Amino acid sequence: RSKNTSVLPTNWPILHMFPSFMVNVYNLHDYLTLVLAGLGHNFRAHGPPGTGMRFFVTCDPANVRHIFTTNYTNFPKSVLSNPRMIASTEACCRNKVENILLPLLAYMASTGTPFDVQELMSRFMFDLATMSLFGVDPGLLSLDKPPMDAVVALNAVMEVGFFQHTMPTSCWKLMRWLNIGRERKLCTAHKVLQRFLVEMMERRKMEMMERKINTCHVGSDDEQDGVDIMSSYPDYVHDDLSYAKNIGYMLPARDTIGTTLTWIFYNLAQNANIVSIIRSELSPIASCKGASGVDAMMIFEPNEIKSLVYLRAVLYETLRLYPPTPFERKTVSADDIMPSGHEVHTSDTILISLYSLGRMEGVWGNDCLEYNPDRWLLEDGNNLRYVPSHKFLAFNLGPRICLGKEIAVMHMKTIIASVLWNFDVEVMEGQSIQPKPSCILEMKNGLIVKLKKREM
Numbered sequence: 001r002s003k004n005t006s007v008l009p010t011n012w013p014i015l016h017m018f019p020s021f022m023v024n025v026y027n028l029h030d031y032l033t034l035v036l037a038g039l040g041h042n043f044r045a046h047g048p049p050g051t052g053m054r055f056f057v058t059c060d061p062a063n064v065r066h067i068f069t070t071n072y073t074n075f076p077k078s079v080l081s082n083p084r085m086i087a088s089t090e091a092c093c094r095n096k097v098e099n100i101l102l103p104l105l106a107y108m109a110s111t112g113t114p115f116d117v118q119e120l121m122s123r124f125m126f127d128l129a130t131m132s133l134f135g136v137d138p139g140l141l142s143l144d145k146p147p148m149d150a151v152v153a154l155n156a157v158m159e160v161g162f163f164q165h166t167m168p169t170s171c172w173k174l175m176r177w178l179n180i181g182r183e184r185k186l187c188t189a190h191k192v193l194q195r196f197l198v199e200m201m202e203r204r205k206m207e208m209m210e211r212k213i214n215t216c217h218v219g220s221d222d223e224q225d226g227v228d229i230m231s232s233y234p235d236y237v238h239d240d241l242s243y244a245k246n247i248g249y250m251l252p253a254r255d256t257i258g259t260t261l262t263w264i265f266y267n268l269a270q271n272a273n274i275v276s277i278i279r280s281e282l283s284p285i286a287s288c289k290g291a292s293g294v295d296a297m298m299i300f301e302p303n304e305i306k307s308l309v310y311l312r313a314v315l316y317e318t319l320r321l322y323p324p325t326p327f328e329r330k331t332v333s334a335d336d337i338m339p340s341g342h343e344v345h346t347s348d349t350i351l352i353s354l355y356s357l358g359r360m361e362g363v364w365g366n367d368c369l370e371y372n373p374d375r376w377l378l379e380d381g382n383n384l385r386y387v388p389s390h391k392f393l394a395f396n397l398g399p400r401i402c403l404g405k406e407i408a409v410m411h412m413k414t415i416i417a418s419v420l421w422n423f424d425v426e427v428m429e430g431q432s433i434q435p436k437p438s439c440i441l442e443m444k445n446g447l448i449v450k451l452k453k454r455e456m
């Protein structure tokens with residue numbers, strides 16, 4: 001490739017290449033094309049010091065392939081893929097399991113009190129999602145069960161969303177205009193959530209100020225903030241868009257994991273052999289750590305359980321049969337013919353049932369309704385089988401794929417490993433187990449369980 005360095009933007013003192021781009025801003029595409037063509041398809045550019053403007057500009061097909069496919073994990077676009085963010089949420093989850101969840105469960109076990117594990121997980125995940133977002137713990141997971149107004153409001157958003165999918169748009173729009181029925185409930189829920197988010201922002205601001213004062217007093221340069229998601233949006237304002245972003249984060253992060261965990265506990269309580277295999281997989285890690293004593297609790301570090309294959313298979317098997325988002329909705333923008341031969345027309349709505357997809361004999365075989373994590377493993381039992389995403393859609397596919405998948409898997413592994421190692425979980429008899437009509441596959445009546453501390 002020929003290189004013609006004379007076309008490189010002028011590198012001025014202090015302002016560096018900034019003026020060249022400013023001068024050409026109205027003609028930027030052609031200007032970049034000229035520079036890229038002259039420089040062999042790639043160049044580096046930077047702005048004034050302190051602005052953080054450091055670019056590598058490319059139109060080189062080999063680089064494009066590298067960025068988008070070969071090494072795509074190295075080029076994240078979302079804050080949820082930021083390694084620092086991932087490490088911070090993992091640490092947050094692990095500490096909350098050790099300091100709040102396990103002691104709370106130990107108390108429940110010691111008193112033999114049955115409790116609703118779905119509510120408990122919902123509280124836990126709500127705290128965790130808020131901490132990841134604002135760096136502030138609302139403290140819903142506690143023995144005195146503080147009111148869950150914001151959780152109830154989030155649930156209302158999901159329920160009303162479900163009914164909006166099932167009725168004509170004009171109908172619910174009319175209800176919204178008249179402020180009646182479920183639309184009234186939705187409006188109240190949004191107000192509760194707005195208040196909650198403003199309160200969390202205020203608490204976040206106070207805690208950051210306190211942290212700064214303490215840092216000054218101690219005389220340390222250690223910068224501790226900057227690991228929650230709000231730090232990535234320094235220009236946050238209390239507007240509708242920020243509200244939507246926050247709710248858009250809290251919904252996927254809270255409901256999906258809490259719901260999946262509840263279905264896992266339900267299925268494991270009926271499959272003692274699967275619990276034994278999970279414990280055997282954890283056993284070498286536990287024996288290396290050597291924690292013991294009557295009340296000692298074992299906590300598994302995220303990096304210790306990251307590679308556990310059977311535990312991951314248990315998660316996937318649960319998500320196959322109980323995907324927390326049971327259906328996806330799409331609209332048709334132009335007439336099309338499906339690979340199945342069906343015609344779809346502009347403005348049709350397409351509903352994809354993830355719940356049914358996981359239960360089709362033609363897709364998963366004769367035992368499709370059986371809870372069997374082994375189906376995810378290769379014959380050697382040590383590696384996961386490749387399953388294409390269009391068969392297993394729990395985390396979605398394509399550009400709208402779940403951005404928190406690995407965070408979710410890590411949270412669920414940490415919680416399941418720690419609970420199962422330390423306790424036997426018994427599901428109380430006589431419960432009616434059925435999903436709630438909602439956008440999230442929660443259990444309609446919760447799941448009442450009783451715990452027994454394991455003797456080790």
Ligand code: HEM
Binds near residue numbers: 249253257401402403
């Ligand atoms: C069992 C756990 C989870 C499942 C099954 C799951 C599943 C999904 C699905 C199906 C979508 C696509 C929704 C749509 O476009 O209709 C989605 C989107 C998303 N998920 Fe997850 N999720 C889980 C956990 C999480 C967690 C813990 C986070 C955050 C840490 C998260 C962050 C997101 C975000 C930000 C999106 C929006 C992506 C976009 O629209 O570009 N998810 N998730």
